[in-house]
Amino acid sequence: MIHPLLNLYCRSLSLNKSWLELQYHDLNEKFIKMPHELENDMKQPRSPLNEKILDRVHGSMIGMTIGDALGAHVQFRPHQYLVEKPVTDFQAGGTWGLKKRQVL
Incomplete structure (x- = not known):
């Protein structure tokens, strides 16, 4: 709920x-x-779609998905942790125990 x-x-x-x-x-x-x-x-929308805005929305959603998958294992970690161990590839783990490349 x-x-x-x-x-x-x-x-x-x-x-x-x-x-x-x-x-x-x-x-x-x-x-x-x-x-x-x-x-x-x-x-169907009542008015024509603005393709530029639609492209931006689409790009934002893709960016959020990639960011979620890449950063899940460092979510809620302090900045210093990221400085010492920068994210360079997909990894499993994190707060939610996600598999490599998994998103919520």
Whole structure:
């Protein structure tokens, strides 16, 4: 279940942007829809897409995924640890015990 404050924060960010709001399976808002479940509910945009903005969004998502996979084993480590042991390749481990190249 999502913490109520996080839910409130997410809703405050999504004013007039219903596509940013959390979407649930039930009226009690206990079970959030997973990304693959949202595909069936997708609608065509009302206006033409700006390809440059879409490319930036796409690049950001790829960058976040790579950063998550590369940095998982050093997440929450102090800066000095990174200075002494810089990230140079994918590794397993970290706070979440991820496999090499795995992302959450």
